[in-house]
Amino acid sequence: xxxxxxxxxxxxxxxxxxxxxxxxxxxxxxxxxxxxxxxxxxxxxxxxxxxxxxxxxxxxxxxxxxxxxxxxxxxxxxxxxxxxxxxxxxxxxxxxxxxxxxxxxxxxxxxxxxxxxxxxxxxxxxxxxxxxxxxxxxxxxxxxxxxxxxxxxxxxxxxxxxxxxxxxxxxxxxxxxxxxxxxxxxxxxxxxxxxxxxxxxxxxxxxxxxxxxxxxxxxxxxxxxxxxx
Amino acid sequence: xxxxxxxxxxxxxxxxxxxxxxxxxxxxxxxxxxxxxxxxxxxxxxxxxxxxxxxxxxxxxxxxxxxxxxxxxxxxxxxxxxxxxxxxxxxxxxxxxxxxxxxxxxxxxxxxxxxxxxxxxxxxxxxxxxxxxxxxxxxxxxxxxxxxxxxxxxxxxxxxxxxxxxxxxxxxxxxxxxxxxxxxxxxxxxxxxxxxxxxxxxxxxxxxxxxxxxxxxxxxxxxxxxxxx
Amino acid sequence: xxxxxxxxxxxxxxxxxxxxxxxxxxxxxxxxxxxxxxxxxxxxxxxxxxxxxxxxxxxxxxxxxxxxxxxxxxxxxxxxxxxxxxxxxxxxxxxxxxxxxxxxxxxxxxxxxxxxxxxxxxxxxxxxxxxxxxxxxxxxxxxxxxxxxxxxxxxxxxxxxxxxxxxxxxxxxxxxxxxxxxxxxxxxxxxxxxxxxxxxxxxxxxxxxxxxxxxxxxxxxxxxxxxxx
Amino acid sequence: xxxxxxxxxxxxxxxxxxxxxxxxxxxxxxxxxxxxxxxxxxxxxxxxxxxxxxxxxxxxxxxxxxxxxxxxxxxxxxxxxxxxxxxxxxxxxxxxxxxxxxxxxxxxxxxxxxxxxxxxxxxxxxxxxxxxxxxxxxxxxxxxxxxxxxxxxxxxxxxxxxxxxxxxxxxxxxxxxxxxxxxxxxxxxxxxxxxxxxxxxxxxxxxxxxxxxxxxxxxxxxxxxxxxx
DNA sequence: TATGAATGAGTCTTCATTCAT
DNA sequence: TATGAATGAAGACTCATTCAT
Numbered sequence: 028x029x030x031x032x033x034x035x036x037x038x039x040x041x042x043x044x045x046x047x048x049x050x051x052x053x054x055x056x057x058x059x060x061x062x063x064x065x066x067x068x069x070x071x072x073x074x075x076x077x078x079x080x081x082x083x084x085x086x087x088x089x090x091x092x093x094x095x096x097x098x099x100x101x102x103x104x105x106x107x108x109x110x111x112x113x114x115x116x117x118x119x120x121x122x123x124x125x126x127x128x129x130x131x132x133x134x135x136x137x138x139x140x141x142x143x144x145x146x147x148x149x150x151x152x153x154x155x156x157x158x159x160x161x162x163x164x165x166x167x168x169x170x171x172x173x174x175x176x177x178x179x180x181x182x183x184x185x186x187x188x189x190x191x192x193x194x195x196x197x198x199x200x201x202x203x204x205x206x207x208x209x210x211x212x213x214x215x216x217x218x219x220x221x222x223x224x225x226x227x228x229x230x231x232x233x234x235x236x237x238x239x240x241x242x243x244x245x246x247x248x249x250x251x252x253x254x255x256x
Numbered sequence: 257x258x259x260x261x262x263x264x265x266x267x268x269x270x271x272x273x274x275x276x277x278x279x280x281x282x283x284x285x286x287x288x289x290x291x292x293x294x295x296x297x298x299x300x301x302x303x304x305x306x307x308x309x310x311x312x313x314x315x316x317x318x319x320x321x322x323x324x325x326x327x328x329x330x331x332x333x334x335x336x337x338x339x340x341x342x343x344x345x346x347x348x349x350x351x352x353x354x355x356x357x358x359x360x361x362x363x364x365x366x367x368x369x370x371x372x373x374x375x376x377x378x379x380x381x382x383x384x385x386x387x388x389x390x391x392x393x394x395x396x397x398x399x400x401x402x403x404x405x406x407x408x409x410x411x412x413x414x415x416x417x418x419x420x421x422x423x424x425x426x427x428x429x430x431x432x433x434x435x436x437x438x439x440x441x442x443x444x445x446x447x448x449x450x451x452x453x454x455x456x457x458x459x460x461x462x463x464x465x466x467x468x469x470x471x472x473x474x475x476x477x478x479x480x481x482x483x484x485x
Numbered sequence: 486x487x488x489x490x491x492x493x494x495x496x497x498x499x500x501x502x503x504x505x506x507x508x509x510x511x512x513x514x515x516x517x518x519x520x521x522x523x524x525x526x527x528x529x530x531x532x533x534x535x536x537x538x539x540x541x542x543x544x545x546x547x548x549x550x551x552x553x554x555x556x557x558x559x560x561x562x563x564x565x566x567x568x569x570x571x572x573x574x575x576x577x578x579x580x581x582x583x584x585x586x587x588x589x590x591x592x593x594x595x596x597x598x599x600x601x602x603x604x605x606x607x608x609x610x611x612x613x614x615x616x617x618x619x620x621x622x623x624x625x626x627x628x629x630x631x632x633x634x635x636x637x638x639x640x641x642x643x644x645x646x647x648x649x650x651x652x653x654x655x656x657x658x659x660x661x662x663x664x665x666x667x668x669x670x671x672x673x674x675x676x677x678x679x680x681x682x683x684x685x686x687x688x689x690x691x692x693x694x695x696x697x698x699x700x701x702x703x704x705x706x707x708x709x710x711x712x713x714x
Numbered sequence: 715x716x717x718x719x720x721x722x723x724x725x726x727x728x729x730x731x732x733x734x735x736x737x738x739x740x741x742x743x744x745x746x747x748x749x750x751x752x753x754x755x756x757x758x759x760x761x762x763x764x765x766x767x768x769x770x771x772x773x774x775x776x777x778x779x780x781x782x783x784x785x786x787x788x789x790x791x792x793x794x795x796x797x798x799x800x801x802x803x804x805x806x807x808x809x810x811x812x813x814x815x816x817x818x819x820x821x822x823x824x825x826x827x828x829x830x831x832x833x834x835x836x837x838x839x840x841x842x843x844x845x846x847x848x849x850x851x852x853x854x855x856x857x858x859x860x861x862x863x864x865x866x867x868x869x870x871x872x873x874x875x876x877x878x879x880x881x882x883x884x885x886x887x888x889x890x891x892x893x894x895x896x897x898x899x900x901x902x903x904x905x906x907x908x909x910x911x912x913x914x915x916x917x918x919x920x921x922x923x924x925x926x927x928x929x930x931x932x933x934x935x936x937x938x939x940x941x942x943x
Numbered sequence: 944t945a946t947g948a949a950t951g952a953g954t955c956t957t958c959a960t961t962c963a964t
Numbered sequence: 965t966a967t968g969a970a971t972g973a974a975g976a977c978t979c980a981t982t983c984a985t
Contacts, residue, residue, distance in 0.1 A: 051948090088976090194464055226425070302959060313960090323959065542955090610840060693885070698926050703877065
């Protein structure tokens with residue numbers, strides 16, 4: 028691996044050491060995400076994160092000033108940075124707003140909710156007393172953009188005459204509450220109760236929830252109801 | 257049950273000191289509830305709890321084996337013991353199931369959600385990694401009874417023809433998610449963001465949420481909705 | 486020892502535990518002084534201090550908030566608190582001011598310079614970069630009072646016509662410099678060079694220094710010189 | 715000695731890079747001196763020294779085995795090597811010994827005391843616990859030569875009948891103490907107290923000190939003293 | 944020669960819990 | 965019952981030094 032053809036220039040950053048430098052942060056963030064979600068933020072020792080990423084304690088602090096910083100980066104790369112893509116997908120979506128909501132939540136579940144990243148929300152809640160700045164960062168970089176995106180979807184429905192002119196921010200929260208809830212549930216009750224947790228399937232709950240919300244939102248609820256009866 | 261007026265018990269506390277002895281656990285639990293909610297569980301030192309209750313550190317451990325034990329007792333006396341009363345109120349309720357839902361959530365908000373006890377849910381979530389047993393206990397003594405109570409209400413609505421025959425457990429969760437959400441929100445985002453948190457009023461959100469859910473639940477949605485009455 | 490006659494009241498703080506509480510701070514300060522002077526402040530681990538005082542690490546922090554705090558207390562009790570007594574001795578001194586100076590420095594050498602406390606000055610110098618507040622504290626609680634006391638002595642000499650009307654603050658510094666010097670020397674050069682340090686006796690240097698300050702080097706300094714020729 | 719104009723040495727550095735190679739140690743030493751004095755020895759990270767000298771961390775360790783080595787070299791090149799020149803100046807001095815003392819201290823102040831090199835003494839004191847060898851080295855290569863030089867001056871005064879036949883080594887120390895004192899003071903108290911440190915001017919103190927040493931405090935010291943002339 | 948990524952030893956402080964009184 | 969002095973485990977972060985390139 029370190030014997031790449033030395034054809035081109037004599038000082039190309041090809042060496043193992045060089046390549047690691049670019050890969051390290053991502054490896055550390057991945058290790059941190061897994062361990063934080065698995066054991067909690069405070070309960071995870073920074074040395075464990077380093078060890079799982081295959082480096083020593085000191086190396087971790089070469090890339091992240093503090094453990095809190097690492098946490099912030101995990102949130103940024105695993106949650107906050109997704110919004111740009113989502114907003115673009117929103118722009119090009121064709122179809123009914125009801126479908127949009129279902130597709131949106133389904134996609135979110137696949138990409139976030141049902142992945143380790145879904146555990147971050149609970150971590151932020153758990154550590155908000157100890158690390159208020161993290162909670163603040165999460166609020167501004169994840170919650171606000173998320174609410175804004177959902178609000179645009181609901182307004183699209185209202186503008187197109189698909190939905191009633193309900194209080195959009197409140198309705199957004201009705202959706203957010205379900206998303207937060209399934210993430211929290213998965214990493215609390217399920218993690219503790221184990222097997223009999225099968226009486227609650229997050230994705231099917233999300234779809235039922237959207238169903239309920241949409242029926243509640245519909246401008247002409249009578250016709251469409253049979254679709255999901 | 258042990259909090260009945262002390263008329264017929266076998267230990268009538270005559271002396272002042274005697275009375276303190278019996279009151280101690282309650283005073284400690286109250287102090288613990290307030291401090292845990294205010295500062296978080298791990299951030300609250302046992303000595304602080306003792307001090308607020310007016311006793312010394314050692315005395316706290318005379319009544320509760322560990323800090324975790326104290327936490328469990330707080331949950332039991334401040335949350336779990338409420339369900340008996342609620343179930344009785346449910347039996348005698350007269351009126352539409354929609355009213356019942358609104359009244360129920362409103363009452364819950366006044367008695368639990370908007371009191372320090374409402375902060376316990378977030379504490380349980382936050383500490384579930386450290387104390388899975390407490391999460392389990394909360395699940396069986398608070399969540400399950402709560403879900404059962406809400407399920408009975410929804411089934412009442414369906415039986416009386418007021419609601420569609422939706423998936424009851426899922427719909428219950430749609431309600432639970434909002435309740436959990438407002439409690440969590442109050443003690444996380446609001447606590448951190450401060451003033452501009454005024455864009456979210458928990459009670460009005462709850463009512464909006466019920467509104468949305470009920471519209472989604474209604475058997476004949478077209479007639480009933482004076483949209484924002 | 487713990488079986489003292491239980492005659493008087495039943496709750497006298499006679500017990501071993503009680504008595505220790507009052508003795509502990511002093512024991513810890515003594516242990517800290519010895520170790521700090523012996524090994525340096527930073528090089529002394531707090532656990533060592535505790536161990537030398539015969540207690541555990543935690544106990545140290547029961548009496549002193551931080552290691553820096555402990556340092557400050559060492560300075561206060563071993564240096565700063567002496568000034569009151571010295572000022573009283575100054576008031577009642579009878580005799581020539583030259584004698585006063587000699588007696589003062591001699592006393593200082595016996596009580597401070599030649600004891601472990603004499604090592605504190607060098608510690609303060611050494612740690613002034615890391616703990617500027619300590620240097621500040623030392624400056625205001627030791628240096629300033631010390632300079633003030635010496636200034637009063639010199640002014641007494643001037644007022645009584647024994648001394649020339651020299652620049653008092655500067656002359657004070659000439660004395661201070663020697664005091665600081667002998668303390669520093671003892672704990673630096675001597676500590677490192679070992680045996681051949683015998684070419685420098687601090688006390689006799691101090692006396693020679695006073696002699697020089699009072700009489701100067703000049704070959705024809707009038708009448709008074711013969712006194713100490 | 716090795717800093718003579720590079721005329722006749724056997725290694726004439728032709729290329730620019732070649733010149734850098736030879737200049738490196740000096741640049742690193744200069745950077746180290748400045749930073750050590752400014753921030754203290756242990757508070758200065760090796761990387762900072764390298765950075766200020768315009769090289770990378772690794773390069774520093776190419777020229778100096780350890781940080782302690784670098785410290786030793788700073789002392790050698792910036793202090794120890796001055797004595798040769800001073801001794802030559804001593805030989806050719808014309809004038810009274812009192813003038814010689816004044817001139818000597820004044821020169822020392824300009825060339826050492828008032829330059830970054832003056833901070834080295836305090837560094838040696840501060841780090842003597844950690845690096846006793848350095849203190850030893852300083853003692854033999856700076857203190858002893860310094861004392862010897864001052865002793866020769868005093869003895870000149872005695873031989874020429876200008877001074878009393880005092881104990882020369884002790885009197886030397888009286889001068890040394892002031893020199894050490896002003897260097898220490900500048901880099902400790904002043905660095906911490908800031909502005910109001912203006913009540914102490916090192917050079918004027920040095921001159922006052924020489925005045926006192928030479929003339930003494932006495933009120934009637936005969937003809938010789940044009941008191942503040 | 945020069946670089947800079949990687950290493951890992953070392954320490955203060957908190958606080959739940961105990962137990963002598 | 966009540967006290968409060970004492971215990972001791974546990975973990976983040978720095979930086980001199982190395983060595984692969």
